[in-house]
Amino acid sequence: MTKLIGQSVKRVEDKRFITGQGQYTDDIVLPGMTYAYILRSPYAHATIKSIDTAAARAMEGVVAVFTGEDIAKAGINGVPTGWQVNFKSGETMKEPPHPLLVADRVKHVGDSLAVVIAESREIAKDAADLIEIDYDVLEAVWNPADAIAADAPQVHEGAPNNICFDWELGNPKAEVDAALAGAHHVTSLDLVNQRMIPNPIEPRSAIGHFESSHDRYTLYTTSQNPHLTRLLMCAFVLGLPEHKVRVVAPDVGGGFGSKIFHYTEEALVIWASGKLGRPVKWTADRSECFTTDAHGRDHVTKAEMGFDKEGNILGLRVKTYANLGAYLSTFAPCVPTWLHGTLLQGVYTTPKINVDVTGVFTHTNAVDAYRGAGRPEATYLLERLLDTAALEMGMDPAELRLQNMIQPFDGVSQPGYMTQVALQYDSGNYQATLHRGLEMVGYEQFRQEQAEARKAGRYLGIGFSTYIEACGIAPSAVVGALGARAGLYEVGQVRVQPTGKVSVFTGAHSHGQGHETTFAQIVADTLGIGMGDVEIIHGDSESVAFGMGTYGSRSLAVGGSAIMKSLDKILEKGAKIAAHKLEAAVEDLDFAEGKWTVKGTDKSIGFGDVALTAYVPHNYPQGVEPGLDFSSFYDPANFTYPFGTHIAIVEVDPQTGKVDLKRFIAVDDVGNVINPMIVEGQIHGGLAQGIGQAMFEGALYDDGGNLINGSYMDYTMPRADDLPSFEVDRLVTPCPHNPLGVKGAGEAGAIGSTPAVVNAVMDALSPLGIFNPSMPMTPESIWRTING
Amino acid sequence: MELTGNHDISAAAQTLWNLLMDPDFLARITPGITRMEKISDDNYLAIADVKIGPVKGSFKGEVQITEKQEPEAFTLMVQQKSSIGNVAASVRIRIQELSPEKSNIQFEGKAQLSGLLARTGQRVLSGVANTLSRQFFESLEAEIKQQV
Amino acid sequence: MSTTIHVTVNGKQHTSEVEPRLLLSHYLRDVLRLTGTHIGCDTSSCGACTIHLDGKAVKSCTLLAVQADGAHITTIEGMAQGGALHPLQVGFQEEHGLQCGFCTPGMIMVAADLLDRNAQPSETEIREALEGNFCRCTGYQNIVKSIQHAADIINKKEVVS
Known part of the structure; x- marks a missing residue:
């Protein structure tokens, strides 16, 4: 049998995409569906003097209108941050709340003010136009270097000078200063790593579906990370029992980081669906994507590198102001610190490095991970x-x-x-x-x-x-020590069906990466079966035990390794069953080409027969459980x-x-x-x-x-x-x-x-x-x- | 967004002043404005329709005339709201009489845009503003000729 | 206040009552439930909603449904004929011309129009033809190869027949 690993196998997922049969979140229509439109701030910074929703509520076809006051009354928390960075002093970073709907003061263009839920998208939008808001427009600041000035407008009370944290890593600054002072040549650059907008072509979308018959919620969402979204939403935002909430990320049209995070709209449609007893769908228009999908980069940096006469690097000093936007997105604090400072060794032997990063709030949309x-x-x-x-x-x-x-x-x-x-x-x-x-x-x-x-x-x-x-984030204990509020292992379950067909459940999520092909190649090769006998299932919290999602180029290194661990367990158990059937010792068996063979003989049993035996255990080894289904958590040893x-x-x-x-x-x-x-x-x-x-x-x-x-x-x-x-x-x-x-x-x-x-x-x-x-x-x- | 420009009009300063203080007249010659109503002295309600590329909206809001120095100068304060974004503008207008038949109108000010209006096509908007102001002055000139 | 329209979509006739402001893209997706036509923007810039209207590639978000009255429309769902994939569909799979798949229907519809007009386009001609369509995943290189692959299939068939 030709090995599949290392081959450019054509993608199995392509069939549905090239024929228009992909199913993205916005393609889903549920019976009784309502449509949400979110009214957003046109100002970067303004206090809300009043909101009048009466005319919107009165419009025919409007089901409900909710404002920040309703959210506050319901006692709903804002969306949380998944990573904690401390000040150099040891003080915890400033972590202002990020409410689902804002009641008092908007902090960036696109901040959510009210949601209109109606029988159609058009009615919801028309009704939102009727909401009267009286603003007091305030001065705003968007550049991180300007935001730390003494007289800059303040984004949050309790974050003086708009500083979220200051942070450093590497050798003591004095040592690096000395290395640069003694250098033959110092190259110094002022750099702006400009703010990028990820722009996956599929706009974000979320459907909340509450079924009172089972007291159960389902969220369909454009996510790279459905399990983490469920955890954050249930435990930190809405206080819902996790086992009563299913999160599905179906086909997702690109992410590039921007769909990792738990967004306010996801919690909003779930909450509203529970209130109304009907499914609620929200789909962003492109303009909304621009002002609410987390952006990337946005660093203002001074970087200096010292060299000796021969051109050997002596030291590197970096000072960066990182724009975090108005609110802390899920992984925002980690990006300019632990994912940036730690890479400043590059591929060079630089003996002294000091990096100092100030995380800054501005009146802009949140900044978080964007490809890289x-x-x-x-x-x-x-x-x-x-x-x-x-x-x-x-x-x-x-x-x-x-x-x-x-x-x-x-x-x-x-x-x-x-x-x-x-x-x-x-x-x-x-x-x-x-x-x-x-x-x-x-x-x-x-x-x-x-x-x-x-x-x-x-x-x-x-x-x-x-x-x-x-890449391949990450060893959980390491990232935990660095401030992560989650583990970063991955889950892989391999379920061999009685006929020897294999269902694989992975916590990684494919939104273009081709996991349904790559993972199947690994499984088919390892078990010696055909690609067509393997199905990769991902993106549904009801079928996949758990998962940490896809980002940081981690799917194969961490998710693939979790599947490998389960395959090892399958083969180990399979060998016991095979040995029993072949009346041989496990040590005397070889596994190759999808069958166990007694070494030096032509006695063998195929993978399919072993699978059937595991589910019909009439003639079966003692002390071995029936079934052939293993789940593994893989926590990598290193990046x-x-x-x-x-x-x-x-x-x-x-x-x-x-x-x-x-x-x-x-x-x-x-x-x-x-x-x-x-x-x-x-x-x-x-x-x-x-x-x-x-x-x-x-x-x-x-x-x-x-x-x-x-x-x-x-x-x-x-x-x-x-x-x-x-x-x-x-x-x-x-x-x-x-x-x-x-x-x-x-x-x-x-x-x-x-x-x-x-x-x-x-x-x-x-x-x-x-x-x-x-x-x-x-x-x-x-x-x-x-x-x- | 900066708003500046100037234009010669064939009329005396006082004639221009009187016309510019007449809301019905203004509504007639200002591109996009469909209606202007007097709320109180120097305070008007204005309704306008504007279309810039794919961005289209109905604006509604107040226009205020302040810092009046008849017949030489006044300041227009405009606050317009729409579902595609809001406009807040302050424009100083100066009328300099060049001769009894000719005056120069100069304007200078700033407009602050928000919402969809700000993020879609703002960079082409100053061009749009120039076109609109040219249309305004052309209409003004035409009206004056007709009145004469 | 709705209007009656008659359209033929992928060979099937439909008569629908539509609101005058309904975009053709929304008509295809929401009324006919042909969700292979995707909506990626609100400025007619991304091309994900490209379909064929009377044989020509158009962005279906630039038209109102009422403007399509009497028209023959083909969407991505209508490209495979009698169970056989269109050469472009084959090309996209063979040359890895798609990743997330969201822009793919629009890309295929534009490319089909191109190949109708120009059976053997150069790389430059292909890249120029794709100028109205965004792909954020592939960097376009394999899309170009996919279209060349399809052109080869079509041209070979013509030689044989």
Whole structure:
């Protein structure tokens, strides 16, 4: 039988999507359904003097109108935060409430004020127009650097100077200061990692369905994380018994982080459904997505790196102001701290590192994990420093990297690499990806072309990024010590049916990643059965025991490993049954090609026969329970650390500032690979988002705190004709600590690519000076960079 | 959003002043305004329909005239609400008589937008505002010619 | 105040009473329950709702249902004929042209229109044809390959016949 692992097996889930039979949340219609429309604040900061809902309530077809007062009266808490970061002083971070509907003071454009529930979406919307709200508009602040000023408008009472926390990691600052003071050269960069809007093409949607016959609630929601949503909603927001609440995340049209979190609307539709005894559906329009889906990035950073005369890195000092928005989203405090500061070792031997982060509240929508989450911000500042330093010191950027890289180690015969910033890398061969990248790009030849182009007045440039990331979150005890309020293991159940067909229940959630294929490949190969005999079930809290969802490139490394643990148990028990049937000892059996064989004989029994025996245990080993169904929780021993080299080649027209991305080369090492086609697809998608950040995307605010590019007409995402075909390759350094040897591939593209493109533009323009281009590198922004 | 501009109109300052203080006249020549009602002296209720690309809405709110220096200058305070967002604007208008038949009207001010109006197409709105003000002055000129 | 419209969708005739303001995209999804046509935005920018109206690809959110009176409409549900997938559907699966699947129906409908007009489009022509459709998952590269794959299938068939 051909091995499936390592093959580009075509995706089994595609059939429903290419025929229009996918079932996304908004596709679901339940009998007696009502429709919710949420009235949102048009102001970033205002007190509510009065709300008059009488006209809306009186409209025909309106079922109910609820306001913040109703929520407060019902004693409903706000949505909680799942991660606690402490001040340097040890004081707990400021954690202001995030109510489902606001009664007194709105804190960002899009803050929820009232919900209208009606017989149709149109009626709900029309009725919401009739709600009269009298506001007292107040000054707002949107920039984190401005928000900490003494006279800045305050977002929350009890969070003075809008500071949520201050935090540091690494070596004592005095040591890093000394290292930089003694350096031959210090490269210093002021960087803005602009606010990104995740923009999955499917808008968020939630349906609450209360069935009084069973006192049971069902939430259908666009979530990457249905079990955690259920836990947070039941235990912290609504106080509902968890066993009476089912959460289903059906087909989900992309997430990129923004659908990890527990949102107010989910709790709102469940609560309203309970009040009304009818299903309540809410679906965001795109404009709502722009102002209420958690955004990403938004760091203002000063980064300084010191070098000796030979170009060896001596130290790194980083000060970041991280915009958290008005409310703390589910994982918000963790992103700019533990997912950012811990990655500042990069792939380099930097001996002294200090990172200091201030988390800041502003009158903007919440910021949380967006593809890469913290790691792109770390990679951006490190890789920008490296290429800038090379240019400033007159060194080759590839050589400077090779000189400072951590030597290869496999994590088995050689130990993992301990960083200055709390992590131990699992295994790596960073040089190999850079060498392969240089080969693919034809580096020497490119430099010659570049020199000739410069003579001809053309500005060609090359930019590098040799990134590393931490995936496969996470060892629960480690993240618990760092402030996580949840474990981050995963659950995998393998249920062998009596006929030998296999149902697999995973706590990971696929919203494009292709788990139904990749996981089935693992199961089919391990059990020696066909792909068609395996079904992967996910996204439903009623069938899947528990789960921590999909984000942080964790599904295969953690969720796949949980399935592997259950498969081991299946095979162990299966061997006992087989041994009994074959009248042999377990030790004398081999399992291969879907059957147990007595070594050195032709006596064998197939997997299907063993399964049937387990469910019809007439002739059965003593002391063995019937059935063949195992569930496992897998808690990883460490994070996984994918890495790679991304190289961009651009041509810039200094007259217009237009950047032409001519080539993009990506060599990624994500450990072992189950399905190369799917991994490559993940890399492509990540690259498009990372390049999107470098060249096109970014939220813009006016002085009133309005997002002024809050639509697809105004916010520029890459379209098909904005991107080149990427040149990608892979190398394999297996992960030493999980059974599959995999590291994760979902975020690599978005983490590595951004600085490569910006570095390439800097290199292209270097005959005119050493510039620090700001993102997104629109023609206007580049023109201004050149012309001051 | 900044609002600035100026325009020459073939009328004396006092004539212009009188016209600009007449709500019916204003309602007739201002693009988008469908109705203006006097609430009290220098205080009007205005109803307008505006469409910018996919953004379309009916606005309702107050227009106030303050800081009057007849016939040279006044300030328009506009508060308009709609389901697609609100507008708060303050515009200083100066009338400089160039000759008995000709005056220059200059305006300068700021508009604060909110809601859908602010986040969809705000960056093209200053262009829209320029078009609307040009239409206003063209209508004003045409009305004056007719009256003469 | 509703209006009666007659439309043929995927070969089937429908007569419906619709409100004048009902968008065609909502008509297909909510009235006919053809939920393969997706809605991703409110500014006619994303293309997820693309269908064929009298043989041409159009974004169904740019039309009112009443404007489609008398029209022949094809949606993603009507692309497979007699149990056989359309070459584009085959291409998208073979070349991994989709991940979350949300933009996919619109992509396929636009690509079908392109291949009707241009049987052997270049990569540049394909990328330009997709300019009105967002995909946030794939980076477009495999969508381009999927369409080339479909073009190859169609062209081979024509050579054979």
